[in-house]
Amino acid sequence: MDSLDLEEMTTRIMQELQQRLGTTSEEKGTSQSRINDEFHQQEQLPSAVVESNESFTGPRHNRRNNIPQPRSAEMLEELQAATPARIGVWRAGTRPLTREMLLFRCDHAGAVDTVYGEVSDKLIEKFQLFQVETLYENTENYLKRPDMGRLLTDESIDRLRSGCQKRAQVQIVVSDGLSANAIEHNLSDVYPSLMDSLNAYGLKAGTPIFVKGGRVAVMDHIGEILEPDVLVMLIGERPGLVSSSSMSAYMCYRPRKGMVESARTVLSNIHQGGTPPVEGGAHIGTIVSKMLEQKTSGVKLVI
Amino acid sequence: MDEQWIISVGIDLGTSTMKLIVSRLKLARKSSPFGLPRFEIVERLLAYESEVTSTPLLSETEIDMAEVSMWLQKEYQAAGIRLSDIKTGAVIITGETANKGNAKQLLHSLADRAGDFVVATAGADLESLLAGKGSGAMKRSLQMRGVVCNVDVGGGTANTSFFRRGHMVETVTFHVGGRLIRLRPDGEVTYLSAAIRPWLDANGFKLQAGQTVSFGYLKEVARQMSRSMLDCLAGDTNSTGALLSVNGKVPIMPPVEELMVSGGVGGMLISANPRSLPETAVYGDFGPLLAACLREEARHYPFALAVPDYTFRATVIGAGMQSTEISGATIHISPGLLPMKNIPVLKLDNLEVKKAIELGLQVYDADACPPFALFIPQLQTVTYELIRQLSESLVAHYRTMIPGCRTLIVLCENDMGKALGQALKLRSSGELSIVCVDQIKVEFGDYLDLGEPIRDTMIPVIVKTLAFHSG
Numbered sequence: 001m002d003s004l005d006l007e008e009m010t011t012r013i014m015q016e017l018q019q020r021l022g023t024t025s026e027e028k029g030t031s032q033s034r035i036n037d038e039f040h041q042q043e044q045l046p047s048a049v050v051e052s053n054e055s056f057t058g059p060r061h062n063r064r065n066n067i068p069q070p071r072s073a074e075m076l077e078e079l080q081a082a083t084p085a086r087i088g089v090w091r092a093g094t095r096p097l098t099r100e101m102l103l104f105r106c107d108h109a110g111a112v113d114t115v116y117g118e119v120s121d122k123l124i125e126k127f128q129l130f131q132v133e134t135l136y137e138n139t140e141n142y143l144k145r146p147d148m149g150r151l152l153t154d155e156s157i158d159r160l161r162s163g164c165q166k167r168a169q170v171q172i173v174v175s176d177g178l179s180a181n182a183i184e185h186n187l188s189d190v191y192p193s194l195m196d197s198l199n200a201y202g203l204k205a206g207t208p209i210f211v212k213g214g215r216v217a218v219m220d221h222i223g224e225i226l227e228p229d230v231l232v233m234l235i236g237e238r239p240g241l242v243s244s245s246s247m248s249a250y251m252c253y254r255p256r257k258g259m260v261e262s263a264r265t266v267l268s269n270i271h272q273g274g275t276p277p278v279e280g281g282a283h284i285g286t287i288v289s290k291m292l293e294q295k296t297s298g299v300k301l302v303i
Numbered sequence: 304m305d306e307q308w309i310i311s312v313g314i315d316l317g318t319s320t321m322k323l324i325v326s327r328l329k330l331a332r333k334s335s336p337f338g339l340p341r342f343e344i345v346e347r348l349l350a351y352e353s354e355v356t357s358t359p360l361l362s363e364t365e366i367d368m369a370e371v372s373m374w375l376q377k378e379y380q381a382a383g384i385r386l387s388d389i390k391t392g393a394v395i396i397t398g399e400t401a402n403k404g405n406a407k408q409l410l411h412s413l414a415d416r417a418g419d420f421v422v423a424t425a426g427a428d429l430e431s432l433l434a435g436k437g438s439g440a441m442k443r444s445l446q447m448r449g450v451v452c453n454v455d456v457g458g459g460t461a462n463t464s465f466f467r468r469g470h471m472v473e474t475v476t477f478h479v480g481g482r483l484i485r486l487r488p489d490g491e492v493t494y495l496s497a498a499i500r501p502w503l504d505a506n507g508f509k510l511q512a513g514q515t516v517s518f519g520y521l522k523e524v525a526r527q528m529s530r531s532m533l534d535c536l537a538g539d540t541n542s543t544g545a546l547l548s549v550n551g552k553v554p555i556m557p558p559v560e561e562l563m564v565s566g567g568v569g570g571m572l573i574s575a576n577p578r579s580l581p582e583t584a585v586y587g588d589f590g591p592l593l594a595a596c597l598r599e600e601a602r603h604y605p606f607a608l609a610v611p612d613y614t615f616r617a618t619v620i621g622a623g624m625q626s627t628e629i630s631g632a633t634i635h636i637s638p639g640l641l642p643m644k645n646i647p648v649l650k651l652d653n654l655e656v657k658k659a660i661e662l663g664l665q666v667y668d669a670d671a672c673p674p675f676a677l678f679i680p681q682l683q684t685v686t687y688e689l690i691r692q693l694s695e696s697l698v699a700h701y702r703t704m705i706p707g708c709r710t711l712i713v714l715c716e717n718d719m720g721k722a723l724g725q726a727l728k729l730r731s732s733g734e735l736s737i738v739c740v741d742q743i744k745v746e747f748g749d750y751l752d753l754g755e756p757i758r759d760t761m762i763p764v765i766v767k768t769l770a771f772h773s774g
Contacts, residue, residue, distance in 0.1 A: 072448055078468070189687045193722050200725040268337040275338050278685050279741075282722035283339055283633045303340065 010102045017098070066090035066097060084242045084273060104241070111239040115139065117180035119210070127191055129174055129210035130164055132156035136213030149215035152222070160209070160225050168206025170198060170288055171228030175214030179236030182247040186270055189277035190234060190247070190284075197285020203292070216250050216264070223255030230291050231255045232284060237268065246271045249284050253297035263298035265291070305332040307757065310350075310384060312392035313623020314375070314413065315616075319458045319482060321358045321371070322616060325351035325382045326624040328391075330757065332632075339718060340632040341742070342761055347624040351382035352616065366409055375413070391754050391763040393622040397430055397457065427462055427476040427549060429767060430618060431455065435464035435471065437621030438565035439612030445469045449560025451609070452536060455617055456568035456593070458482035459496070460549065461532065462618075465557050472557055476549040478502070479532050481568050481590025484524070488581040490515045502531065502546040518580045521589055525596040533597075536562070537604050561609040562601060565617035568594045572614075627754075631742035632761045635724020640738055641762060643753045646712060649675040650747040656696045660704045672708035678745050679723075681716040690719065694726035698735065709734065714751075715741040740764070 067090050070076045076088050089100045096104070116139055124131055133156055134149050136142040142149055152160070172194070176183055191208075198205055206228060211218055219233045233250040240246070247270040252263060265287060270280045291297045307330045314323045329346035359370035379386070394413045434455035435441050444451040444466035455462040461479035465472050478498040485494040495512040503510055506527055510516065534542035538556045545553045564572050571594035577583040583592045601608050613620050649663040663675045677697075682689070701711055711731075715723060724739030731737075738753065745751065745766050754763035 074468075075448065189685075192687045193690070193725075196722070196725045196729055200728055266337050267339070269335075272684055276685060276718050278687050278690055278722040279339060279633055279717075279719045281687075282725055285725075286633070286721070 007103075010099060010106065013102070014099055066100070107241045107244075111241060111244045114179045114181045114236075114239040114244040115143070117176075117184075119176050119180045119183045119212075123184060123187060124210050127174075127187065127208060129208050130160075131210045131212065132159060133212040134214055134218055142213050146215050149213055150217040150221065152211070152218065152225075157225060160222070163207070164209065164226055165206040166226050168226065168228045169203050169230070169292070170205045171222070171226055171231045172205055172208045173211060173214075173219060173222055173231060173233045174208065175211040175218065175233065175235045177214060177216075177235035178238045179244060179246065181239070181245040182236035182271070183234070185245040185272075186247045186277045187234065190249070190270060190281040193278045193281030194232070194284050197282045198288065201285055201289040203285070203289060216248075217259070219250060219252055219255045219264075220257050220259045223252070223259075224257050227254075229254060230288050230297070232288060243271050243273060246274060247277075249280065251284065251287055251291065251297060253291045253295060253301075261298075263296075263300075265297050265301055265303075306330060306345075309390040309757065309763070310388050311623055311627055312384075312389055313619045313621070313626070314392070314394040315397055315619035315622060316358060316366070316371070316394070316409075316413070317397045317457060319358060320355045321374070322355050322619050323351075323353040323375070323378050324349060324616065324619050324623040325384060326620075328624070328627065330629060330761075340760065341718075342629055342632050344627065344629055349620065349624065351384075353378045353381075355615070368409055368412060371409070371413065390757070391627045391765065393433075393626045393765060395430060395433065395618065395622050397618060426767075427460065428474045431462035431464040431474040431476065432471050433621030433626065434462050434565055434618040435466055435621070436625035437613055437617035437619070438563050438569075440464065440563045440565075440609075441466045441469055441471070441625075442612075443561065443563070443609060447560060450557045451561045451563065452559040452606070453563045453565060453611070453617075454532075454536070454569070455566040456480060456564060456597070457566040457618075458588075458590075459498075461566070463536065465559070467557065473554050475535075475554055475556075477532050477535070477544070477547040478549060479528055479547055479593075481586070481593055482588045484510075484521075484589045485587050486516070486521075486580070486584050486589060487587070488584045490517065490521070490580045492516060493587070498549075499528075499547065502528075502543060505543045505546055506531075518578075518583065521580070521583065522592060522596065525589060525592045526600060528593065529596040529600040533600055533604050537606070559606045562604075562606045563609045563611045564597060564601075565611045565614045567615045568597065569611060569617070570614035571595075572598050573610075626765050627763045628743065628766065629757075630740040630762050630764050631718055631720055633718065634720035634741055634761065635728065635737060635739040636756055636759075636762070637728075637736040637738065640710060640736055641753050641755050643712070643738075643751075645767075646673065646676045646751045646753065648678050648714070648745045648747060648749040648751060650678050650680065650745075652680075654679075654693060654696075656693075656700045657704075660700055664704065669705075670707075672705075673710045673712050674705065674708065676712035676714055676751055678714045678747075679716065680744075685717050685719050685722075687722075690722055690726050694723060694730045698727060698730045701735070702731070710736045711738070712753075713737070713739040714743050714745060715739070716744050718742055 067088055080088050090097055132152055135151050135153055136149050174183060216235060219231050223231055231252050235248055237246040237248050248266055248268040251265045267280055267284060269275045270277050287303060290303055291301060294301060309328050311326050311328050327348045327350050328344050330342045331345045332340060333343045334341035356374060359367035361367045435453040438453050440451045440453035445468060451466045453464050457480050459480045459482060461477040464474045483496040483499055484492060486492050492512050492514050495510060508524055531542055531544035531547060535544035535553050536556060536559060568590050571591055575591040575594040577591045577595060583589055647667045649659055651659045667675050718741050720739045720741030724737050727737045727739060740762060743764055750767040752765040756762050
C-alpha cells in the first residue's frame with residue numbers, strides 16, 4: 001500500500017516532467033533531455049518522500065520492459081523473474097533512466113527509514129508479549145553502540161525475574177533489531193505457525209518476550225536470567241535495497257553469557273519474497289525439536 | 304550429510320524387445336544453509352544397461368509373464384542390486400504391446416516384482432515425454448531459444464514430443480516404425496500393419512502382405528512415409544501424414560528449430576545405407592531403409608538435425624533416470640502411509656474446498672481411500688490466516704463428505720507443506736493421517752506415486768501425466 005503510493009507518485013512526477021519538457025514519450029527522448037530530467041528530479045525527490053510520510057516496506061520489482069527491442073523478450077523475462085536484482089533496467093547514455101533512478105532512491109530511502117521505525121503496541125498486545133528493553137537509550141546510540149543492545153536494563157532484568165516463566169522448554173523472544181518493519185510484516189505469520197509446530201512436537205513455550213532495541217546476542221543475557229532449554233529469537237534484519245522487512249530467527253540451545261556465534265543456528269531472509277514466513281515458522285519448530293533431541297545448536301546441530 | 308544417492312530402475316517392455324536400465328540419482332541440498340532446506344536431483348548416472356532381449360510371447364496376443372519375471376531377476380542380479388535397494392523407477396509398456404491381452408495385469412505384477420516403488424505406466428503421450436527426456440531433447444531445449452522436437456521411432460510408432468525451455472509443449476504419435484512392414488530378403492512382405500492402410504491408399508501405394516516388392520518400390524514407400532511425417536512436423540496441415548497420426552488428428556505444431564530422432568530407427572539414422580533388399584531386411588523389416596530415408600529427407604526441412612544422447616534406449620533411460628522428482632524438504636508425513644501408488648489428482652480451484660471434493664467424488668472412485676490427492680496450485684501470498692482457514696475448511700469437509708476415509712493427501716505448489724500439514728493435524732485433533740508435501744506441480748487428471756521418505760524429510764514423487772493432450 002505504502003509502496004503503491006510511492007510508485008504512483010513517481011509516475012506522476014514523470015508525467016509532469018514530460019509535459020514540462022515537451023517530450024511525449026520517455027523512450028523516445030534524447031539522452032540530453034533525460035539528463036535534464038534527472039537534475040530536476042533530484043531536487044524534487046526528497047520533499048516528495050517526506051510528504052508520503054510512510055516508510056517504504058518492500059522491493060519494487062520493476063518489471064516494466066524498459067529495453068526497447070530485446071533480442072528475446074522471453075529470455076529477458078526469465079532472467080528478471082530469477083532475481084530481485086535490478087537487471088534489464090536499460091539506460092540513457094551511460095546513466096540510468098530517471099524512473100529507475102527514482103525507484104532506486106525510493107528503495108534506499110525505505111531502507112534508511114526502516115531503521116527508525118517502531119513496532120506498534122497493537123502487535124505486542126495481539127501476541128501478549130512481555131515487553132522489556134536493552135541499554136540502547138535511543139536509535140542513534142543503538143547504531144553506534146551494538147554492545148548496549150546486548151544487555152537488558154536493570155529494571156528489565158527484575159521484571160523478567162518476577163514476571164516470566166523460568167526454565168521453559170522453549171523461550172520465544174521477539175526484537176525490532178534494525179527493522180521494526182520486519183516484525184510488523186512477518187510476526188503474524190511466523191509466530192502462530194511456530195506455535196502450531198511446537199504444539200505438534202509436544203513442546204511447551206514460556207512467556208513470550210519483546211525486547212526493544214535488541215541485538216542478537218541479547219539472547220545470551222536473557223538465557224542467563226531465565227535459563228530456557230532452547231531460545232528462539234525473531235529479530236529484524238539490517239534492511240537492504242531488495243527488502244526492508246526481512247526477519248531472521250536465531251536459535252540456541254541453552255544460551256548463556258560467553259556463547260560463541262558458531263553455537264547459534266539461523267534461519268534468515270524471512271519475508272514474503274524470501275524464506276516463506278509461514279513455512280519458516282513451521283520449520284523453526286523442527287529445528288527446535290532437533291536441538292532438544294541432540295542437546296546442541298549451531299554448527300554441531302545435524303538437521 | 305548434504306548429499307545422498309538413490310537407485311532408480313527403468314524397464315521398457317516393447318512390441319518386439321524389452322530392456323532395463325539401473326541408474327543412480329544424486330540428491331544434494333541446493334538451498335543456502337540459512338534458508339529452508341531444499342534438495343534436488345543434481346546428477347543422474349547410468350549404472351547398468353541390460354542387453355536388448357526379445358519380448359517373450361505365449362501367443363500373438365499374450366506376453367509370457369513367468370519368462371519376464373525370470374529375466375528381471377537375472378538382470379537385477381547382473382546389475383548387483385537387491386529389490387530393497389530400489390527407491391524409485393518406472394516400468395513402461397510401449398507401442399503395440401500395450402494392446403496385448405494381459406498387458407495391464409502384467410504391468411502391475413511387474414511393478415510389484417520390480418521393487419517397492421517402481422511404478423507402472425503406459426500411454427503414448429507419457430512415452431513421448433520420457434523418450435524426449437531420455438534422448439536429451441529436453442535438456443537441449445534449455446540451451447536454446449527455439450523448440451526442440453524429438454521423434455522416437457521404434458517398431459510400431461513414432462512418439463513425438465516438442466520441448467521449449469525445458470517444458471514439453473506438444474506431443475503427437477504417428478504410425479511410423481520399422482516393424483510396420485516386415486519382409487524377407489527376397490522382398491516378400493510377411494506382415495503389413497493395418498494401421499498404415501489409409502495412408503498407403505491415399506498415396507497410391509498398392510502393397511499387400513504376401514506380395515513381393517522391389518527395392519525401388521519399398522524405398523519410395525519409406526521416402527514418402529518420412530516426408531509425410533516431416534511435413535506434419537513442419538506444420539503442413541494438408542500433408543497425408545495426418546493419416547498416420549495415431550488419434551487421427553494433428554495438433555498445431557510449434558515451429559521446430561532442431562529435430563532429434565531417437566528409438567531403434569533413430570539409432571540407425573547415421574549409419575543405415577541399405578542398397579538392396581537383403582541389406583534392408585537384416586532385421587526382417589524395412590527399418591534400416593526408413594532410417595536412411597528419414598536422414599536424407601530431413602535435409603530438405605527448415606530444422607537442423609541434432610544428435611541425441613541416447614537413441615534406441617531413450618525411452619527406458621527416460622523412465623529410469625528422468626521420471627522421478629523430489630518434493631520439498633519441509634513437509635508433513637504421518638508415519639506408515641507411504642509408499643502410495645496411483646493416486647489421482649484433484650485440483651483445488653479458488654480454494655473452494657467443498658466444490659472440489661464434490662467433483663472428486665464424482666469423477667474418481669469414491670470408495671477408495673484416499674479417493675484422490677488434493678492439489679493446491681500456486682498462491683500469491685501465504686499468510687497464517689490463509690493456512691488456518693484452509694486447514695479448518697479441509698478438515699471439516701473431508702470429515703463430513705468422506706466419512707469412511709481417515710487418510711488425507713495434500714500437495715502444494717508453494718513451499719508450505721509442513722505448516723499446512725501441522726495445521727491439518729492439529730485441526731483434526733490427530734484423527735486424520737496426513738501426507739502434505741510441497742513444491743510439486745501437477746494437474747487435474749494426473750496420477751501420482753509417492754515414495755517412501757528419504758531421511759524423513761522428503762519423498763520421491765513420480766507424476767504420471769495422462770491428461771496432457773491439447774490436440
